[in-house]
Amino acid sequence: xxxxxxxxxxxxxxxxxxxxxxxxxxxxxxxxxxxxxxxxxxxxxxxxxxxxxxxxxxxxxxxxxxxxxxxxxxxxxxxxxxxxxxxxxxxxxxxxxxxxxxxxxxxxxxxxxxxxxxxxxxxxxxxxxxxxxxxxxxxxxxxxxxxxxxxxxxxxxxxxxxxxxxxxxxxxxxxxxxxxxxxxxxxxxxxxxxxxxxxxxxxxxxxxxxxxxxxxxxxxxxxxxxxxxxxxxxxxxxxxxxxxxxxxxx
Ligand SMILES: [Zn+2]
Numbered sequence: 001x002x003x004x005x006x007x008x009x010x011x012x013x014x015x016x017x018x019x020x021x022x023x024x025x026x027x028x029x030x031x032x033x034x035x036x037x038x039x040x041x042x043x044x045x046x047x048x049x050x051x052x053x054x055x056x057x058x059x060x061x062x063x064x065x066x067x068x069x070x071x072x073x074x075x076x077x078x079x080x081x082x083x084x085x086x087x088x089x090x091x092x093x094x095x096x097x098x099x100x101x102x103x104x105x106x107x108x109x110x111x112x113x114x115x116x117x118x119x120x121x122x123x124x125x126x127x128x129x130x131x132x133x134x135x136x137x138x139x140x141x142x143x144x145x146x147x148x149x150x151x152x153x154x155x156x157x158x159x160x161x162x163x164x165x166x167x168x169x170x171x172x173x174x175x176x177x178x179x180x181x182x183x184x185x186x187x188x189x190x191x192x193x194x195x196x197x198x199x200x201x202x203x204x205x206x207x208x209x210x211x212x213x214x215x216x217x218x219x220x221x222x223x224x225x226x227x228x229x230x231x232x233x234x235x236x237x238x239x240x241x242x243x244x245x246x247x248x249x250x
Contacts, residue, residue, distance in 0.1 A: 064095055097109065131222060147179070
């Protein structure tokens with residue numbers, strides 16, 4: 001089983017409560033301008049190699065950057081971008097995967113709808129998720145800055161909203177985000193390896209649970225900028241982060 005299939009099935013383990021039925025999708029860069037992404041309608045829990053389709057990323061990124069187009073055009077571009085015209089249709093969220101890979105340099109992308117995170121994303125406190133870091137390991141694993149994208153219709157409108165917020169983040173910070181929160185929807189994790197994608201997803205769920213606990217007790221107390229910056233640049237933490245990216249974290 002490939003790393004991507006293993007990651008996909010692991011994310012769908014029922015105890016994790018990240019996805020049910022055909023929710024969620026994963027992808028990986030396989031070559032310059034080509035990604036492997038989950039096919040539309042297939043289940044993560046039972047994924048095999050046959051549930052993934054090779055897709056050219058450039059037409060998808062260009063579609064997201066273009067002026068208005070309709071659902072029929074999106075469908076056509078998604079189907080035409082397949083390397084093998086006999087392969088299944090890629091997920092509609094392939095547009096977002098292409099952005100994460102081509103515009104933010106991700107090697108592996110994992111999109112899930114975690115119940116613990118969505119409880120906050122579906123509330124009026126969603127902005128607290130990106131208001132700051134609550135604990136040191138959150139900074140090490142998820143980075144100091146994450147992205148929050150307002151609700152948009154899944155598909156092209158959502159991809160355009162993600163592109164806008166991703167570009168805003170890239171202009172502000174010196175590295176791409178590891179986590180993109182989608183209001184009333186779920187999360188995208190951008191990683192250097194399958195192991196890192198799982199680790200960042202796990203930490204994102206943990207951070208959401210801690211935030212929910214803090215909000216239930218009182219007002220969340222975030223690390224100060226200086227405290228978060230210190231964790232972000234400590235040599236021992238940089239070492240841990242490098243090991244995580246390479247996939248030898250566990
Ligand atoms: Zn989704």
